[in-house]
Amino acid sequence: MSGAAPHLVVRSISKxxxxxxxxxxxxxxxxRGELVxxxxxxxxxxxxxxxxxxxxxxxxxxxxxxxxxxITHVPPHKRNVGVVFQSYALFPHLTVAGxxxxxxxxRGTARREINAAVERALSLVKLGHLAGRRISALxxxxxxxxxxxxxxxxxxxxxxxxxxLSALDRKLREEMQVELRRLLQDVKATAIFVxxxxxxALTMSDRVAVMNKxxxxxxxxxxxxxxxxxxxxxxxxxxxxxxxxxxxxxxxxGKVDVETxxxxxxxxxxxQAGSPVIVAARPEQLRLGEQSEANSAAGRVRSVVFQGSRTxxxxxxxAGESLLAELSERDGAIPRVHDEIRLSWPVTETFAxxxxxxx
Amino acid sequence: MMIRAAIVVCWVMAIGLALFLIVPLxxxxxxSFSPTPVFDLPLTGASTRWYGRIGRLDGxxxxxxxxxxxxxxxxxxxxxxxxxxxIAIARGKLPGAGIFATALVSPLMMPGLVLGIALLxxxxxxxxxxxxxxLLVAHLVITLPYxxxxxxxxxxxFDFTLIEAARTLGCTYPGSVLRVMVPALAPSFLxxxxxxxxxxxxxxxxxIFLADVRTKTLPIRMLQYIEEAPxxxxxxxxxxxxxxxxxLLFVSDRVVGLHRMAGTSD
Ligand SMILES: Nc1ncnc2c1ncn2[C@@H]1O[C@H](COP(=O)(O)OP(=O)(O)O)[C@@H](O)[C@H]1O
Ligand SMILES: [Mg+2]
Numbered sequence: 001m002s003g004a005a006p007h008l009v010v011r012s013i014s015k016x017x018x019x020x021x022x023x024x025x026x027x028x029x030x031x032r033g034e035l036v037x038x039x040x041x042x043x044x045x046x047x048x049x050x051x052x053x054x055x056x057x058x059x060x061x062x063x064x065x066x067x068x069x070x071i072t073h074v075p076p077h078k079r080n081v082g083v084v085f086q087s088y089a090l091f092p093h094l095t096v097a098g099x100x101x102x103x104x105x106x107r108g109t110a111r112r113e114i115n116a117a118v119e120r121a122l123s124l125v126k127l128g129h130l131a132g133r134r135i136s137a138l139x140x141x142x143x144x145x146x147x148x149x150x151x152x153x154x155x156x157x158x159x160x161x162x163x164x165l166s167a168l169d170r171k172l173r174e175e176m177q178v179e180l181r182r183l184l185q186d187v188k189a190t191a192i193f194v195x196x197x198x199x200x201a202l203t204m205s206d207r208v209a210v211m212n213k214x215x216x217x218x219x220x221x222x223x224x225x226x227x228x229x230x231x232x233x234x235x236x237x238x239x240x241x242x243x244x245x246x247x248x249x250x251x252x253x254g255k256v257d258v259e260t261x262x263x264x265x266x267x268x269x270x271x272q273a274g275s276p277v278i279v280a281a282r283p284e285q286l287r288l289g290e291q292s293e294a295n296s297a298a299g300r301v302r303s304v305v306f307q308g309s310r311t312x313x314x315x316x317x318x319a320g321e322s323l324l325a326e327l328s329e330r331d332g333a334i335p336r337v338h339d340e341i342r343l344s345w346p347v348t349e350t351f352a353x354x355x356x357x358x359x
Numbered sequence: 360m361m362i363r364a365a366i367v368v369c370w371v372m373a374i375g376l377a378l379f380l381i382v383p384l385x386x387x388x389x390x391s392f393s394p395t396p397v398f399d400l401p402l403t404g405a406s407t408r409w410y411g412r413i414g415r416l417d418g419x420x421x422x423x424x425x426x427x428x429x430x431x432x433x434x435x436x437x438x439x440x441x442x443x444x445x446i447a448i449a450r451g452k453l454p455g456a457g458i459f460a461t462a463l464v465s466p467l468m469m470p471g472l473v474l475g476i477a478l479l480x481x482x483x484x485x486x487x488x489x490x491x492x493x494l495l496v497a498h499l500v501i502t503l504p505y506x507x508x509x510x511x512x513x514x515x516x517f518d519f520t521l522i523e524a525a526r527t528l529g530c531t532y533p534g535s536v537l538r539v540m541v542p543a544l545a546p547s548f549l550x551x552x553x554x555x556x557x558x559x560x561x562x563x564x565x566x567i568f569l570a571d572v573r574t575k576t577l578p579i580r581m582l583q584y585i586e587e588a589p590x591x592x593x594x595x596x597x598x599x600x601x602x603x604x605x606x607l608l609f610v611s612d613r614v615v616g617l618h619r620m621a622g623t624s625d
Contacts, residue, residue: 054523054527055526056523076527077526077528077529079527082527083523083524085520087518087520089521091521091525091542092543093543103529106530106534154528154529
């Protein structure tokens, strides 16, 4: 099958619970073998979208297609969708192997095939030696792996992970992120992760869908999402930034000049003169000193936070505005608190967003 | 030093209490093998003739049968209705679920005597006087709280996403309930059933108000025997009941664990 063929298609799905619109005309197309993350704050509808795909929640309108089949009205047990739940939802009355075999038994698979599939799934998650254990005798990380093995064993058309790693401690979680991504790529799984953790999203996915209030604000590769955020919400949710409010003075073909309290700045964006905007740049774009053809602003250093290879410097630019720069020792001495400094950054890495969309 | 003394005191208390609870049972068991009609220590020889007499006690078989019937029937009805009620309380977005739960369990906290009088008066007031039926309904009041309490606790521990997990793995909804919820709740079910059965089977204070000549439950009959002819036959019967209970508890301990039944751990 072609790698570019749409595998999971969500068409304009909407869902309301009482007066609140939880999903607002969501469109999402995922290719076979792709790993996509739904990233957004708590309550934005990520779980609901996942449940709609799994068939556990019926959308009010819209369609879901999986592997070329319209599954909008297909019950969950006939969808061939694998789900790894946040609580793992392992069956306490079954052993590790019993849990992994569950889906195959239900499908009436022959015993020998089941045994082989269970063995394969457990060795994938490196738990072959624990097949006979009771669930209650496993650590959190091990339970997470059993849940994964159980979902993989039935060879689902798509795997859905709802905050599946969030219960693990930080170190284990970061290890699992890398391992899980490699494992899913090895078995050529198509998967959707749900998370509110931006690092997890950037680490694990081919593409990230930033969700806000029941809508997808941006669907892009992690790199593009970070470098070219499509909205102020996406900018704020992924990574740090300097943000300065102002008014458009002049607009010219995808570029605007903006009057702000820290001086005149240029940014990319399409606006009419007079529009209120937020001008933003990523902290690693800011450099000490002047550059030609660049934006710049001056101020007094408010805080310096050492972060290993980099140092975050926050500058009070006056009038309630501040600048955030990520500086490296390699590019010169790091300023100290209370130093008066000037920072500059390229116009091509400066973006203007409409003011009213501020989230 | 103080701590060690405290530990010793606690141990002495614990052992003393355990003896205090167990010794009377041992005495009963010993008395049932007494060779003479009047139980005397030390025992001079042993006899099983009192066990042979149990069946010949006046009205024993009808009473045993009645008690078993009432206990089994009330337990069965309680298990079904109590579980449904527990689901509504633990799961449904029932307004005032806490009040319902308390109401369901409240007969446990009421003196049996008060309950008996209240039921008798209540039944009379509404003209409900069918002998066996009143007894059954009264025993439902006794058994339902045990079932409700155990099942509410069991359901509170049950993770309903297990059902969703089973569904995504290929189970229909009823299939998921059967394959996942029933096994997960089976221990609670067994515990509820046993406690309910025992509570009904040995109830005296409520039954006494609702029994008539034809519907005398075993405990009522036994008290009557004691008054009429206090010989070791009754001790033999008590020992049999005790043995049955111990076997029941032993088997359920094998199945679900006694500590869970006692509620000292989950
Ligand atoms: N079964 C439900 N009944 C009522 N409201 C619900 C239900 N499920 C979710 N919601 C509401 O929908 C919104 C989105 O929930 P959810 O999809 O769980 O968000 P997320 O997973 O992004 O945190 C929340 O405001 C939540 O309260
Ligand atoms: Mg969620």
